[in-house]
Amino acid sequence: MARPDPRLKVLFCFGYALLVATAETWEAVFWALCSSFLFAFFWRAWSLTLLKRLFGADFFLFFVVFTLPFTTAGNALLQVGPFWITKEGLLLALFIFCKSNAILLTTYVFFARNNVFELAHALHHLYLPSKLVQLLFFTLRYLELLEREFKRLFEAAKLRGFVPRTALRSYRVWAYLFASLFLRSYDRSRRIYEAMLLRGYQGYFPVWHHFSWARSDFFWLIGGSIYLIFMAILAYR
Amino acid sequence: MKPLLEFKNLSFGYPGRPLFEGFNFSLKEGSRIGLIGPNGAGKSTLLRLMLGLERPKAGKIYFRGQELKKERDFYPVRREIGLLFQDPEDQLFCPTVEEDLAFGPLNLGLSRQEVAKRVAEVLQFLGLRGFEKRLTYRLSGGEKRLVALGSILTMQPKYILLDEPTGDLDWKNFQKLVSLLQNKMTSFLVVSHDFEFLELVCEEIFWLEKGRLEPLSKGQRRGIYFAIK
Amino acid sequence: MHISEGILPASVLIAGGVLSLLGTAIGLKRLTPETIPRAALLTAAAFVASLIHLPLGPSSVHLVFNGLLGLMLGMAAFPAFLICLFLQAVLFQFGGLTTLGVNTFNLAFAGIVGAWFGKFFFRFGLRGVVVGGFIAGALAIFLAGFLVALELFLAGESFHAVAKLILAAHLPVALVEGVVSAFICLYLQKVRPEIFQ
Numbered sequence: 001m002a003r004p005d006p007r008l009k010v011l012f013c014f015g016y017a018l019l020v021a022t023a024e025t026w027e028a029v030f031w032a033l034c035s036s037f038l039f040a041f042f043w044r045a046w047s048l049t050l051l052k053r054l055f056g057a058d059f060f061l062f063f064v065v066f067t068l069p070f071t072t073a074g075n076a077l078l079q080v081g082p083f084w085i086t087k088e089g090l091l092l093a094l095f096i097f098c099k100s101n102a103i104l105l106t107t108y109v110f111f112a113r114n115n116v117f118e119l120a121h122a123l124h125h126l127y128l129p130s131k132l133v134q135l136l137f138f139t140l141r142y143l144e145l146l147e148r149e150f151k152r153l154f155e156a157a158k159l160r161g162f163v164p165r166t167a168l169r170s171y172r173v174w175a176y177l178f179a180s181l182f183l184r185s186y187d188r189s190r191r192i193y194e195a196m197l198l199r200g201y202q203g204y205f206p207v208w209h210h211f212s213w214a215r216s217d218f219f220w221l222i223g224g225s226i227y228l229i230f231m232a233i234l235a236y237r
Numbered sequence: 238m239k240p241l242l243e244f245k246n247l248s249f250g251y252p253g254r255p256l257f258e259g260f261n262f263s264l265k266e267g268s269r270i271g272l273i274g275p276n277g278a279g280k281s282t283l284l285r286l287m288l289g290l291e292r293p294k295a296g297k298i299y300f301r302g303q304e305l306k307k308e309r310d311f312y313p314v315r316r317e318i319g320l321l322f323q324d325p326e327d328q329l330f331c332p333t334v335e336e337d338l339a340f341g342p343l344n345l346g347l348s349r350q351e352v353a354k355r356v357a358e359v360l361q362f363l364g365l366r367g368f369e370k371r372l373t374y375r376l377s378g379g380e381k382r383l384v385a386l387g388s389i390l391t392m393q394p395k396y397i398l399l400d401e402p403t404g405d406l407d408w409k410n411f412q413k414l415v416s417l418l419q420n421k422m423t424s425f426l427v428v429s430h431d432f433e434f435l436e437l438v439c440e441e442i443f444w445l446e447k448g449r450l451e452p453l454s455k456g457q458r459r460g461i462y463f464a465i466k
Numbered sequence: 467m468h469i470s471e472g473i474l475p476a477s478v479l480i481a482g483g484v485l486s487l488l489g490t491a492i493g494l495k496r497l498t499p500e501t502i503p504r505a506a507l508l509t510a511a512a513f514v515a516s517l518i519h520l521p522l523g524p525s526s527v528h529l530v531f532n533g534l535l536g537l538m539l540g541m542a543a544f545p546a547f548l549i550c551l552f553l554q555a556v557l558f559q560f561g562g563l564t565t566l567g568v569n570t571f572n573l574a575f576a577g578i579v580g581a582w583f584g585k586f587f588f589r590f591g592l593r594g595v596v597v598g599g600f601i602a603g604a605l606a607i608f609l610a611g612f613l614v615a616l617e618l619f620l621a622g623e624s625f626h627a628v629a630k631l632i633l634a635a636h637l638p639v640a641l642v643e644g645v646v647s648a649f650i651c652l653y654l655q656k657v658r659p660e661i662f663q
């Protein structure tokens with residue numbers, strides 16, 4: 001079975017995330033979580049990276065999830081020091097945790113392992129404003145380069161004895177490293193613009209790749225739509 | 238024959254750094270010119286002036302006998318004269334090799350078949366078949382240089398300006414470039430600090446220093462050659 | 467700090483989305499063919515720099531650069547952060563797709579307001595640039611933290627305590643961001659003042 005068209009993936013993922021994030025019932029969240037696990041198996045996404053992403057990534061989520069049991073009013077279950085954990089609080093925390101992880105898992109399966117440029121192309125073909133897609137394109141193109149550039153700057157600083165510390169002097173060095181990065185990016189952007197001018201650019205960025213709609217995509221389209229409708233019914237009953 | 242591009246009495250400098258004063262120069266189709274000179278002499282700046290990326294303070298620039306004044310006047314110049322940048326990273330701004338090669342001709346309004354044909358031809362020409370889908374930012378330095386050259390060749394320019402093209406080429410790709418310039422291209426100006434390279438590919442070699450351009454005669458060339466050795 | 471999926475109610479998500487849409491539309495309108503590569507490269511630089519963790523006491527912080535991008539890009543900070551956050555969501559699963567609007571609004575709006583105040587001081591020579599840079603950086607973070615807290619507050623009674631904690635957690639970060647931004651502005655103003663338009 002051919003992989004779904006990138007445009008479908010983008011649409012499906014956004015629809016899925018919207019429904020799950022705003023879902024009000026446990027059935028919907030349970031179903032979403034189960035199916036996200038299935039997606040991950042079906043597209044063979046399980047890996048160490050994925051586990052790290054799921055457990056390590058979201059500081060904000062943990063912050064919220066760990067405080068909610070204490071701060072929600074309801075039936076007290078357990079006392080920890082001067083605080084009470086409530087049943088309602090635990091359930092709410094679990095609810096949010098499941099929602100969040102279902103979406104995380106699905107976005108990982110659909111996007112993280114793909115070529116990001118394919119994603120940018122898909123957004124172009126979904127009629128996002130051309131300027132926005134151009135921005136995304138250039139950002140992606142030069143991301144890795146700037147990362148390497150910063151690494152070189154940082155290594156050069158380290159070779160000259162820079163040790164990061166919590167001190168004004170140290171922050172000043174960081175600032176100069178960041179400033180060099182911004183400066184180089186700015187200068188490079190001028191040269192890139194000139195290179196584009198020399199090749200006839202006048203504001204319109206021609207796109208070379210076009211997606212072709214395969215027969216299997218009808219299957220994906222119908223399957224995805226049915227799934228999302230089903231989810232919507234569960235979520236907003 | 239009318240020169241392709243002509244500078245008359247041109248003056249230019251960056252703030253606090255005058256470079257050219259009453260400078261004259263002309264570029265003819267079918268000439269193979271080499272340009273050498275100390276760092277900071279203004280070689281790269283000269284190339285930028287030719288394509289209207291910098292504007293002279295005084296003096297005139299003619300393209301096929303037409304005077305160039307406004308930004309728009311330079312559009313046809315940029316179409317017919319290609320410039321290979323000193324740093325290829327600035328020139329390859331598309332994700333894949335194929336898209337980068339297609340950028341110029343698509344801007345010229347060619348049909349997609351036409352563009353595909355040009356891209357394939359240029360890759361063949363540069364011996365880079367199979368590079369279509371490669372990511373530009375993952376290429377090696379020398380490969381980037383060749384692809385950047387390709388991105389200019391797909392515009393099918395009449396004349397090419399190359400700014401230190403031998404930078405990060407290995408021996409094999411250096412040979413490739415030399416043989417391309419010797420056998421397959423007839424009109425180019427190349428800036429380089431590598432005197433032997435210039436000797437191999439150019440008919441005339443100029444020395445640029447203190448805003449003055451001196452043609453090097455055979456005798457002087459030999460003198461410099463031995464001085465370098 | 468980015469709000470993650472599944473916490474905010476639909477009404478807040480929608481409000482954030484609409485505001486970001488407006489900001490992005492205005493920002494894109496201001497971009498010309500010449501400034502598109504510039505905005506993109508500065509966005510990429512901010513993205514790269516924001517992945518770097520600086521030590522802060524026993525812990526570490528990463529900077530956000532929303533004040534700085536506000537200074538350099540003006541309204542185009544909206545599309546810039548939209549792209550940053552979109553990439554973080556799809557590449558690292560930070561933040562989220564449904565919170566894209568809210569998070570973009572928090573960072574870009576706060577950055578633009580911070581930059582507006584900071585820019586005022588730029589006319590008073592290099593010392594003014596340092597002060598302006600500090601204000602832009604620190605205010606942008608503090609305001610972003612305030613917006614996050616406000617949105618959590620709107621999410622319900624249970625989130626009030628978290629909201630306060632989040633606001634408090636932003637204070638040291640704002641200080642560091644202010645200091646680093648001040649030095650960055652000093653450097654850039656010396657060597658390439660046109661980067662601030």
Ligand SMILES: Nc1ncnc2c1ncn2[C@@H]1O[C@H](COP(=O)(O)OP(=O)(O)OP(=O)(O)O)[C@@H](O)[C@H]1O
Nearest residue numbers: 251252254256274275276277278279280281282283
């Ligand atoms: N944008 C600029 N603003 C100010 N000065 C500049 C700028 N670009 C170049 N210069 C200065 O102009 C002089 C000529 O620069 P240019 O790059 O043309 O030299 P070059 O002959 O190509 O040198 P190299 O052999 O090192 O490549 C140098 O002294 C340089 O410092």
Ligand SMILES: [Mg+2]
Nearest residue numbers: 280281323400
């Ligand atoms: Mg040069």
